[in-house]
């Protein structure tokens with residue numbers, strides 16, 4: 534059997550896309566092996582979100598070539614889409630694909646016996662399909678939670694972000710295909726489905742009148758009720774009243790929203806090309822917290838965007854300090870060639886970025902502690918993720934807390950109800966029965 538190895542860098546969307554590629558390869562009869570083993574074909578699903586991701590992508594290509602100098606080395610993913618020609622000029626790569634939907638077909642093609650001359654260019658930019666292709670899931674992947682990609686692409690053009698160049702415009706998956714994938718995955722035993730994409734709040738823009746709220750209503754009506762849904766990141770301006778009402782009224786959608794802020798300074802938000810103000814974000818988070826008790830709201834925040842003065846950072850800090858957040862992901866600005874922010878003057882010195890990032894990371898820890906304490910005594914639904922060597926279990930609550938709990942009969946992958954204890958070893962719970 535021909536061996537194929539696949540390595541993935543970057544975000545959840547890349548991980549899900551790699552799972553879809555693996556499904557196609559298995560269906561075509563290939564054996565999937567670990568990237569550390571010798572294989573006939575290596576596929577590297579690259580990332581370009583920072584210059585470090587670029588470096589790691591190229592390093593994986595070199596590693597594949599070293600493992601088997603006669604193997605086919607194929608690069609796909611965001612770096613291949615943004616900088617395909619340049620990537621294809623590397624000696625260690627045989628083929629660069631600017632799309633991921635026909636990777637398995639390309640593997641078939643390159644392995645055909647020929648006269649030693651590949652009859653195709655080393656870079657194929659490809660043509661994305663109008664709608665996202667459905668995936669057919671036939672087996673469980675490594676995780677206890679299943680990720681379903683509902684959307685690709687972004688048209689927001691935040692001034693620091695390379696993603697719209699890499700991924701192109703919004704393309705959504707037909708609602709019936711999303712439903713079919715969820716049914717396949719729940720039949721395989723998954724009890725948590727995470728809906729993911731590059732910009733899921735824009736879901737349906739290319740399939741009017743569909744939108745994210747309509748999709749959620751459809752899925753809740755048309756799929757079995759033996760699983761829970763979690764949402765990937767949703768932009769602040771895409772959280773509508775009907776969306777909040779749905780979240781509030783459904784116990785099957787996890788009480789967890791990731792809403793990127795990026796900056797608490799109106800001036801910087803404007804330069805970032807993000808079309809809301811700090812007060813809008815503040816009101817939104819406060820409203821969600823008041824309407825949906827126990828909701829975990831997490832956010833992204835960037836420090837060191839060009840022109841971010843100490844006063845701008847202080848506005849960001851003050852805003853975040855007072856908001857009921859569960860956690861914050863802190864990023865330091867990294868210029869991506871081809872984006873407007875890369876050419877903005879007034880670069881922020883590295884030591885200032887470092888200091889601001891450190892302050893926000895400490896604040897994030899305080900927020901997490903406060904949120905954990907606020908959940909004392911709550912009975913929440915937990916997805917059992919693993920059995921521990923001490924006989925207890927480890928799982929994830931719907932509002933995104935890890936909990937260790939004692940029970941003699943839980944099974945990994947099932948949903949159970951657990952009373953949350955913030956004290957003692959931090960997050961101990963007691964099982965309260967089936968969810």
Ligand code: SF4
Pocket residue numbers: 687688689690691694695696697731732768
């Ligand atoms: S919304 Fe902004 S940050 Fe997010 S992917 Fe689109 S351009 Fe990038």
